[in-house]
Amino acid sequence: MTTVLTPRGDAETASPRAGNRPLRPARRRRTTAIAWGFCLPFIILFAAFGLGPVLASLGMSVTDITSRDLRDPFNVNFIGLGNYIELFSDPRFVRSALNTLYFVAVGIPLTMVIALAVALALDKGIRHLRSFFRVGYFAPVVTSVVAVAVVWEYLYREDGLINSVLGWMGVAGPDWLNDEVWAMPALIVMAAWRNFGIPMVIFLAGLQGIPRELYDAANVDGAGAAASFRHITLPLLRPTTLVIAILLSVGFLQFFEEPYVMTNGGPLDSTLSIGFYAYNQFGFGNYGLASAASYVLVAAIVAVSVLQFRLFRRKG
């Protein structure tokens, strides 16, 4: 990158320092130009469809743009952080932020525990029909959320399958999706079921990367299954866990599809998420406010990812 910009003299004095046999500057420039040429299609596409909208929405989030300005998008006023202040003084937005936090804080650990348990079972426990189970556990990931929602809505009905099973055990189940307290847990369980497939595959790869000799050695030293799991499996899965935690938190923070198809944010806003709030505001034509809400979400995703990098960073 710097080579393109540095004057000829600098490049010549800099190259001998590289130790290897230096390329002649002209040739080096040509190589760089060709390299940029190969990257160009991606850069153009990324700038037009990736970076452009991102910057445009950042710009929109500090203006009072609404659907009234459709034909004249530059005819708007700069209002600084006004949208952000409005967001945090709206109790519904605060509620949606807390709901999202609830979903993330419970949903991610739950999904990871299920994924790890299933991965362990597939790695060690299940001897027969292994690929059948792998496909079975991965299937929810590739199923359309709309189709899944229809089935789960039946399961969660007041007279649905889940409550029938609970009834056999003498428990009277709630009307899950219409209950202010139970709607969110119901969505979390469904999200965990729908999302554990990919972490499971990554965990499985991580597990198969752990050398068997370590377990043999531990076995010789008299360690039981629980001790080997705690002192060998878990520490060696640390990098895998980091990847999964970040992938899941990016996905879970954008919590939208489940309430959109199952509860519409209700009952009484108990499943309204930040993503859903932003979607609604776009629908009302409040583009500035909606963009600001989306950026709050982006900030949250960045913050959570940084936090996880800190937490899971390899010690030593």
Place this chain on the structure above:
Amino acid sequence: MISRRATWAVASGLALSLALTGCGRSDDTTDAEQAGARIDDTPATGTIEVWAMGTEGELLPELAKKFEEENPDATVKVTAVPWSDYAKKVETAVAAGKTPDMTMVGASDLPTFAAGGGLDPVPDGLVDTSRFYEGAAASTTVDGADYAVPWYVETRVLFYRSDLAEAAGLSAPTNWTEYEAFLAALQEQGADYGIAIPTGAPNTWQTALSFVWQAGGSVLNEDGMEFTLDTPEAAEGLAFYQDLIVSGIAAPNGPDGLGDIEPLFVDGSLGAFISGPWEMGLLEQAGGEEFLNDKVAVVPLPSGPSSNSSYIGGGHWSVFKDAQNRDGAWKFIRWMSEESTQQDWFDISGDLPAVESAWSKGSLATDEHLAVFQEQLKTAQAAPPLTTWNQIGAMMDGQLERVAKDVSTPEDALAQMQQEATEIGTGEK
């Protein structure tokens, strides 16, 4: 490296927004927009590009054929657009300046589209608005100018199981006092619930507002500038709505989508519900023709202290400012609002004519179910023509859910609605 890149992104974002400040909002005038040139009486020419939604989009080509016969130099090209994402499609088209010539618009969405500045005001003298139902004509006026011509209308009436009512020895209720007793009687005849009304699902306001109107309340004052939601009349209306649910006559979690209630109504677990003309077809599908003829009764909504107002919705036609064939589009619209065309369209689609005089012929004049809708249309009211109505309606749905779940009293919910609606504003600048 990451942080440097992030800084760079934020910096250029801010630079962009600073650039935007250079071009502030110009003074918005509150005067009504002036309509464009008048439309002459010569036959239409050229291609007319039309967007139409749902069933209307599928059936419109049949009607358009007749227009093409009368205007041999004109071609109508219909694109069917699903209702679910048409609003975004229209807004995107307006923003990009690449619109068709005309589009169908849902009555309550019109103000938002008009405010976007993409619609051509109806030319002077195109149609005589007094020929339409008052509620339909009222919903085409935004900020003092007309932006659409009504095409078809729909309104909500009471459907009930006539066999259950007969068994209880009751005839249709005509006022609120009879209403509750009637519904409770249907319940005694074996229905789980007397009636199903929405309890917070999107567009709950359509049903809840009719109770407010029936009690004499209104959303806006006379000149349409101020909200009047926190009145004793409105509270009386919502109290009746809440009482139906709290007393167990109405289901605590009402229907939230098309197709939810018909099976319950057919199997007898639901005694009555409030819905529109499309329900005839759905009930026939769910229960068969015999069921529809023998066990379903349709009557106007029972009157409250003030009236028996219901909600009026429907489809309008609008022309885009960026239309290539503005004259052709307006001529097509004028033709569609003619009495005979409205009757033809009813024969094709079953949509109820927005032109009052079109009801004088054929099954429109003789069908007893249709007569009920005709009766109801006379007093039906439309959503207030506010550019912010989508947002206010959604806000009201949230508050109504609190009323339905007995978390809020009608008075508290109305005070909250009044405050939030005032904050959102009427869209006037």
